[in-house]
Amino acid sequence: MINQVILVGRLTKDPEIRYTADGAPVANITLAVSRQFRNAAGEIDTDFVNCSVWRRSAENTANYCRKGSIVGVTGRIQTRSYENAERTRVYVTEVVADSVRFMSGKPRELVEQES
Template identity: 40%
Template sequence: MLNSVSLTGRLTKEPEVFRTANELDIVRFTLAVNRVFKNKTGQRETDFIECVIFGKRALTFAGSTTKGSLLGISGRLSNNHFENKQGEQVWRTAVVVDNFAWLESRATTESRRAGTLQATGTDDVMPVEEGTPPQVATDDLPF
């Protein structure tokens, strides 16, 4: 059996940092991930995926990302349940992040943090007409 998740998306808000009684750092965040297909009205739908990251990587993650940051993550799904204040059993599914990668420049992230760049989802993406392959200069190819 294999439990593996890979996602690319944008942070929906600032990461939340917590510390357990055992001094373990935890960061929770939500990643907005667009679906590859369009709905009946021609719009792409978005899934909002709860994620959690532990330890030193959690602090690195929280210190280097901000709302709107474009990220790639990999990890595993985790299902947990607990009893809420009303005595009801609540189930929570989240991605436990093992690795992450920044998919935009540090300057873009810093501009967003300073408030000079809005998180539109298309900050550094060139629009390409649907059905038309993007143009790539042969100088950009690694071979």
């Protein structure tokens, strides 16, 4: 079986990084990815894809990417479920990134901080 995803899109917000109980960094990002065709109204639709990035890639993504950054993600689709506070089963489908490639320059605020 093959479960491989390749996406290129813009971050919809700054990466959110947290650490597991074991100390492993994980960053959550959402990519805005334009579709390759136009809808009935002649507009291009956009999909918003949630991604999880782990370990060193998570730290690098959180340090060097901001809202609007263009990134390429390769990974796999994963589904999971959990029970929320209202005791309702919630199902989540996301991309777990194997690698993240930064495709735009450093965000302006990072360049200004280094100066």
